Amino acid sequence: MSLHSTNRARPRKPLQWIDVRNRRTGMWAFALNRVTGLGLVVYLFLHFVMLSQLFVGRAAWDSFVALARSPLVLAFDVVLFAGLIIHGLNGFRVALNGFGLGVRQQKAIFYGLMAVGAVLLAASTVLIFTI
């Protein structure tokens, strides 16, 4: 079954997109895009809060930087990068399809982009832990 055919039926309930049990690739891609998007929105506003330390002053910012270099926070950065990469690449496919491009090939495009994403995430993880 192709991606577009799996998405033909609109969810019967508003939040049904969250439940991807027994769904095909299209619904997984759709849910993945939304989950990563919502996660990135939460991160964006957390980022604003963190940046407020710059206004507090040099000592506050530099102590935050020390905390941000801890292995736990770096692991969180890997999760952040995974969200960015998945959302960005999946969003590229959604935009292509929205303009009528690659609609028939969208399942292959999705898997191809996720493979590219896996490589990018591996490279990003190495960078995060070695810089």
Added chain:
Amino acid sequence: MQTTATINAPARTRSALGSLGWIWQVITGAALVPLAGLHMIAQHFMVEGGLRGFDQVQAYLSNPIVWPIELLFLASVVSHALLGVRAVLVDLGPSPRVARLLDTVLVIVGIASVAYGAWLTYAIVSAA
């Protein structure tokens, strides 16, 4: 034929914000690739330890080329994010009145977020 893209398309929206929102989300999404890439490389990957210290942040943002790019990044990411939140909330099937209220709240949050970022940038640069 309905695709994953058309699930987010303006057909189900009820306001001017919704009718242009999907196109704007595509435009900002495309813009975010170079803008977020530049932000990540300059703020994290080019800096030893992955984060700039206070003086390094001041020096970076004081560059007359950098701060307009960072503000463009901020405006793009905020509008892209809030349009995404709107798409999810509109799927809950709000009444036209609630949908209009939602649009108003999201516009206010967006303007406030960009204003906060601009003010923070100004405060950091002017303190240098």
